[in-house]
Amino acid sequence: MSEMLANQYFISERYSEAFEEYSKLPREKQNNIIIKEKMIISAAFDENFEDALSMIKELIRDQFDKSNKIKINTEAYPSIEVINKFESQTKQKQGYKDVIKMKIAILTFFSDQDKSLEIFKELKGSIYADIVTPFFNYHIKNSK
Amino acid sequence: MEMNKELPLEILDSLSEGVITLDKELKIAFINLAAQRITGLKKREISGKLCKAVFHCEFCKTGCPICRMLETGNSIFNFDTKIITKENEEIDIKINATILKDESTKPVGAVISFKDLSNMKNLKRMLNEDSDFSGIIGKSEQMKEIYKLIIEISDSDAPVLIQGETGTGKELIANAIKATSKRKRNPFLKINCAVFPQDLLASELFGHIKGAFTSADRNRMGRFELANTGTIFLDEISEMPIQMQTHLLRILQDGTFERVGDSITRNTDVRIIAATNQEIEKAIRDNKLREDLFFRINVVPITVPPLRTRKEDIPLLVNHFIKKFSISYNKSIVGIDKEALKILVNYDWPGNIRQLENAIEYAFVRSHSNLNICACCLPTYLRTVIECYNYKYSVQHREYISTGKLLKLLDDNGWNRSKVADILGVNRTTIWRKIKEFGLNP
Numbered sequence A: 001m002s003e004m005l006a007n008q009y010f011i012s013e014r015y016s017e018a019f020e021e022y023s024k025l026p027r028e029k030q031n032n033i034i035i036k037e038k039m040i041i042s043a044a045f046d047e048n049f050e051d052a053l054s055m056i057k058e059l060i061r062d063q064f065d066k067s068n069k070i071k072i073n074t075e076a077y078p079s080i081e082v083i084n085k086f087e088s089q090t091k092q093k094q095g096y097k098d099v100i101k102m103k104i105a106i107l108t109f110f111s112d113q114d115k116s117l118e119i120f121k122e123l124k125g126s127i128y129a130d131i132v133t134p135f136f137n138y139h140i141k142n143s144k
Numbered sequence B: 001m002e003m004n005k006e007l008p009l010e011i012l013d014s015l016s017e018g019v020i021t022l023d024k025e026l027k028i029a030f031i032n033l034a035a036q037r038i039t040g041l042k043k044r045e046i047s048g049k050l051c052k053a054v055f056h057c058e059f060c061k062t063g064c065p066i067c068r069m070l071e072t073g074n075s076i077f078n079f080d081t082k083i084i085t086k087e088n089e090e091i092d093i094k095i096n097a098t099i100l101k102d103e104s105t106k107p108v109g110a111v112i113s114f115k116d117l118s119n120m121k122n123l124k125r126m127l128n129e130d131s132d133f134s135g136i137i138g139k140s141e142q143m144k145e146i147y148k149l150i151i152e153i154s155d156s157d158a159p160v161l162i163q164g165e166t167g168t169g170k171e172l173i174a175n176a177i178k179a180t181s182k183r184k185r186n187p188f189l190k191i192n193c194a195v196f197p198q199d200l201l202a203s204e205l206f207g208h209i210k211g212a213f214t215s216a217d218r219n220r221m222g223r224f225e226l227a228n229t230g231t232i233f234l235d236e237i238s239e240m241p242i243q244m245q246t247h248l249l250r251i252l253q254d255g256t257f258e259r260v261g262d263s264i265t266r267n268t269d270v271r272i273i274a275a276t277n278q279e280i281e282k283a284i285r286d287n288k289l290r291e292d293l294f295f296r297i298n299v300v301p302i303t304v305p306p307l308r309t310r311k312e313d314i315p316l317l318v319n320h321f322i323k324k325f326s327i328s329y330n331k332s333i334v335g336i337d338k339e340a341l342k343i344l345v346n347y348d349w350p351g352n353i354r355q356l357e358n359a360i361e362y363a364f365v366r367s368h369s370n371l372n373i374c375a376c377c378l379p380t381y382l383r384t385v386i387e388c389y390n391y392k393y394s395v396q397h398r399e400y401i402s403t404g405k406l407l408k409l410l411d412d413n414g415w416n417r418s419k420v421a422d423i424l425g426v427n428r429t430t431i432w433r434k435i436k437e438f439g440l441n442p
Helices: A003-011 A015-023 A033-045 A049-064 A080-094 A098-109 A113-122 A129-143 B009-014 B033-039 B051-055 B065-072 B118-128 B141-152 B170-180 B198-206 B242-254 B280-285 B291-297 B311-328 B338-346 B352-366 B389-396 B403-412 B417-424 B428-438
Strands: B018-023 B028-031 B076-084 B090-101 B107-116 B160-163 B188-192 B231-235 B256-258 B265-267 B271-276 B300-303
Touching: A003 A015, A003 A033, A003 B065, A003 B107, A015 A033, A033 A049, A033 A098, A049 A098, A049 A129, A080 A098, A080 B265, A098 A113, A098 A129, A113 A129, B018 B033, B028 B033, B033 B107, B065 B076, B065 B090, B065 B107, B141 B170, B141 B300, B160 B170, B160 B291, B170 B188, B170 B231, B170 B271, B198 B242, B242 B256, B242 B271, B242 B291, B280 B291, B311 B338, B311 B352, B338 B352, B403 B417, B403 B428, B417 B428
Parallel strands: B160 B271, B160 B300, B188 B231, B231 B271
Antiparallel strands: B018 B028, B018 B107, B076 B090, B090 B107, B256 B265
């Protein structure tokens, strides 16, 4: 287990391997906000979306409720171009289902919060409403 | 990183090699003066930034040496790579690197030292001056047609199939296609399909998941995933197992694949350049190559001509290899005798350019003279018995140099003692001694 190796995979956009390495870290490490964010991004990019969702719920509980503003690490996190490419590839393959929208909403939350807010609006009546509402509230709170 | 405070910075700054340290997030913690000079970047500009954002190393995504160190636990020695400087100039560097560990042996950073290989690059540039197109040597009409085609397809992502006998330079053609394409700055991975057993090739190309086979102790990306947005060169495509050709066909059709042992379908955006030295029709007839795959990869066919059909390129290639080996063998051989060149031009070269290169290297190793390669030094399969002036002198007269013959040689060579010493295969001081001994004057 190596946080440094996980970080290397993450910045190399090898998200599946990054998630696997982060998952091997001790629980207290995984609770670190920066690592948790990276795990959520890695999970959303790869096929571990259920993990991404449960971690997002934890993040909301731990951070949003404390009114902590999420710091965006623009350099390490995937750029909007990378996310857009992922979005178009996934849409082409699977159609623009709610699950894809949710993935993009989560990913853009860490890079382009305006776009993220737009997608969360679209998802308000979806099966993800329990996650969407606190995100929505977070956006409103932080845009004031 | 804590260690920086303890390091004697003056010592690190006095080194001619660049030194940088990274923290566990791969951010730059320290950079010495030499590294700033080599990269053109100032400490204040890059401290705290991710190494990939600063160096744009060609291996960032496909095989970062730091990543390899972390995976294997081994340090890196003399690893060749390229970085992009502040002036957007690509430079060759050689790096050594080691991982820094905390008291519980967990990696917490890395120290990387690197040498600027610009001087070596100058030598390469000197060799490339002979090149007529992107590292390829040849001015024949057939080669000019190929250069034209490569330029015409530079905006395209279409698959390319390069056919040609062994040793004709198919890989150089692939390099040129990549170097002129719009994907030139993206990953470029090469794989020889003939060198991997079937199971290993599948894992190499498509990756695997943990537990897919006995030694699969972790998930691993394959070359198609690593080369995403770039180009992949599949050499000896007709040696790829027929079952795997089906997977390749699918990548060509819709860019999707699965890792070995996985049920998740993944996407990749890779341009494929394939090559073969086999006769395609026969490979299809013998069920070694799927016909549908052939039609898919044969969008842009390129046939590299054998050397025997472009003999006008032989002198250019010979001169290029002479320059190359002059550097690597540190001999000052500058050319080739007319007779030797005639032999080379008249030969059919079944092994093509690779065989020609080997023949020149052989001649370098055997050459007694430091001036020209002579016919007697060529491999025996190229010649029968050759009466060679240089060889005769070097062997017969090394021990005994007569007054008359020495005087003739000196006259013939404008009294250039070094030149005569080279011809006779003796030290220059021996010539001086003999001149004095025989009382010779110009």
